Amino acid sequence: MIPMPNTSTAPGSDLQVRFRDLITRVTGIQMPASKQNMIDGRMRRRYSTLGHSDLESYLKLLFEEDRIQQELPHIVDLMSTNKTDFFREPAHFHLLRNTILPAHNTEKPFKFWSAASSSGQEAYTTAMLLAEYQRVTPSFRYGILGTDISPNILEEARAGVYPQDVLRDVPEGFRERYFVPGQDSRGNPCGRVVENLRKKVRFEQLNLIHGNFPLDKDIDVAFLRNVLIYFDDATQCKVVSSVADHVKVGGYFFVGHSESMIVRDKRLKQIAAAVFRKEKG
Ligand SMILES: C[S@@+](CC[C@H](N)C(=O)[O-])C[C@H]1O[C@@H](n2cnc3c(N)ncnc32)[C@H](O)[C@@H]1O
Numbered sequence: 001m002i003p004m005p006n007t008s009t010a011p012g013s014d015l016q017v018r019f020r021d022l023i024t025r026v027t028g029i030q031m032p033a034s035k036q037n038m039i040d041g042r043m044r045r046r047y048s049t050l051g052h053s054d055l056e057s058y059l060k061l062l063f064e065e066d067r068i069q070q071e072l073p074h075i076v077d078l079m080s081t082n083k084t085d086f087f088r089e090p091a092h093f094h095l096l097r098n099t100i101l102p103a104h105n106t107e108k109p110f111k112f113w114s115a116a117s118s119s120g121q122e123a124y125t126t127a128m129l130l131a132e133y134q135r136v137t138p139s140f141r142y143g144i145l146g147t148d149i150s151p152n153i154l155e156e157a158r159a160g161v162y163p164q165d166v167l168r169d170v171p172e173g174f175r176e177r178y179f180v181p182g183q184d185s186r187g188n189p190c191g192r193v194v195e196n197l198r199k200k201v202r203f204e205q206l207n208l209i210h211g212n213f214p215l216d217k218d219i220d221v222a223f224l225r226n227v228l229i230y231f232d233d234a235t236q237c238k239v240v241s242s243v244a245d246h247v248k249v250g251g252y253f254f255v256g257h258s259e260s261m262i263v264r265d266k267r268l269k270q271i272a273a274a275v276f277r278k279e280k281g
């Protein structure tokens with residue numbers, strides 16, 4: 001028989017419902033009953049490590065022995081989808097390099113924020129482009145911030161070590177200039193972002209659903225790509241607005257190509273596919 005994907009909308013056990021609610025409350029990520037199989041699969045590694053044979057027994061410990069605070073970082077790591085690539089959605093990087101950078105007034109540093117940075121590819125792609133621009137425009141100064149909710153993925157981003165197949169998306173000249181070849185702990189070939197570039201990128205934990213971020217309010221370019229899709233309508237609106245609060249008037253706000261329709265903030269005017277310019281404060 002051909003196995004069918006789980007499309008069940010039965011709510012599941014009380015503990016499963018409480019767990020899904022907890023994930024949504026903490027991260028904003030929607031967790032309908034149809035995702036229960038996915039949750040089970042992703043949580044398996046954690047509950048097995050703690051000696052549980054199934055999720056239900058782990059959830060009893062979580063809720064009945066009040067281990068939520070202790071377990072939360074693991075849960076957040078396992079529940080977030082971290083898919084990303086170097087030069088993902090390349091039209092955005094063309095616009096950055098060919099239109100936005102040449103128009104920047106070099107009297108002020110250029111501030112870039114990757115607001116759901118995952119393992120860092122988006123921030124380091126930008127770092128390479130900004131470093132290239134600085135080679136031909138020595139007065140150009142810049143700073144890059146990457147933020148994400150997931151503590152583990154931020155550690156990966158800070159380390160800046162990527163396997164060979166991930167580096168395939170990086171043009172050869174950039175690979176040679178900005179990565180040091182090496183081997184990971186298993187002897188597989190990998191590349192590490194050169195120290196000078198790593199120093200230009202700061203990674204911090206930040207939960208997008210909380211708003212009022214302790215960040216500058218004159219950011220030139222904010223990328224909020226491929227994360228809004230995980231939130232419900234109200235959370236999407238709130239997150240767009242909170243991130244836009246930190247973009248300067250005249251600055252740019254990017255979302256993923258499938259997320260354009262989500263942006264309805266009156267301060268933002270669409271200028272290209274999934275790209276908005278902040279027109280007023
Ligand atoms: C699919 S990745 C997108 C990575 C990158 N922006 C891109 O487009 O390639 C989504 C990221 O959003 C992060 N995320 C999910 N919920 C979040 C939240 N509430 N606050 C901050 N980051 C969140 C996840 O940890 C994950 O790394």
